[in-house]
Amino acid sequence: MKRVLTAGLALTGVLGLAACGAAGGSDNQLTVVEWGGQDQKTHVKAGVEPWGKEQGVTIKQDSPTDYAKFRAQVESGKVSWDVVEVEPNFARTACDKGWAVKLDKSVVDTSTLNPEEVSDCAIPVLEYAFTIGYNTKKFPNAHPTTWAEFFDTKKFPGKRGFWKYATGAIFEAALLADGVKPADLYPLDIDRAFKKLDTIKDDIVFYETGEQQQQLVASGEAPLVQAWNGRIYAAAKEGQPVANEWNQHLLSYDNLVIPKGARNAENAQKWMDWYIKHPEAQAAYTNATAYGPITKDALDHVKPDVLAELPTSPDNAPKRAAIIDYSYWAEHYDEVSERLNEWAAQ
Incomplete structure (x- = not known):
């Protein structure tokens, strides 16, 4: 957790x-x-x-x-x-x-x-927030400031770290990257989100704990991660080369x-x-x-x-994209979780 x-x-x-x-x-x-x-x-x-x-x-x-x-x-x-x-x-x-x-x-x-x-x-x-966490050594001058840029592996090369968890905002991020307006996020278009995730699937690294998240971004193995703001803050305080990008963050x-x-x-x-x-x-x-x-x-x-x-x-x-709608997730968590696990295993 x-x-x-x-x-x-x-x-x-x-x-x-x-x-x-x-x-x-x-x-x-x-x-x-x-x-x-x-x-x-x-x-x-x-x-x-x-x-x-x-x-x-x-x-x-x-x-x-x-x-x-x-x-x-x-x-x-x-x-x-x-x-x-x-x-x-x-x-x-x-x-x-x-x-x-x-x-x-x-x-x-x-x-x-x-x-x-x-x-x-x-x-x-x-x-807390789901932010774009980035490695400051890998991206010293310019880094992704939107989820669309986060998904742009040509402009910003490197692996992308995502939490392997349905309510971890992976689908919200994918839809924002695909041009969905924040006000129109819910109910989530899961089919559309998976299509967007397909475009970077080979570059995705999943993590399951906050420690793994910190290690991925700080080491540069995945210089961009969908982050928990507190984990990036803690790593930065310890001297690790990481930072939060606050634009389009998702409040949780x-x-x-x-x-x-x-x-x-x-x-x-x-x-x-x-x-x-x-x-x-x-x-x-x-x-x-x-x-x-x-x-x-x-x-x-x-x-x-x-x-x-x-x-x-x-x-x-003011930089917030949206607040996670947990009423939606209370209804759809099980079915989307099963689909995410199957997709990740393919």
């Missing part, structure tokens, strides 16, 4: 959490589940533990997010998780299927959030949901409301990761050098 730094490893201190999943009321804890690694530790320290200390609530963690485990906990009635970071298409599916708790908007005030990122069961936890976000049957659902909603109303907590996480906060007020607390690398900054926001 996009921000996992220690993929697949549960955080310490979570042994025995399954025993907390028995039916019953709150145990005055909050078990937070995200994608894992240093990113999760940073977010929990900045954005969850201060609330826990204020309220006298014990904060526990588990990782990584696992949709099959989420569903299995709910359907078995043995829920050990309280609030979970998920992709928005899963948030919508979980809400529709009754696997997630519908939020009480009298408790969770969502009025300051982007309404496109809020649903009956979910609020955003962060914002992750959601927070509460599994149905969570022992501490009330605490989860109270924390959600606190997080929305504490921009400095959002900004503390942003300053460490370059993943954007969920309210505009939080931008006032972000360091200038980090602000320049956020999709919602005053300079970058």
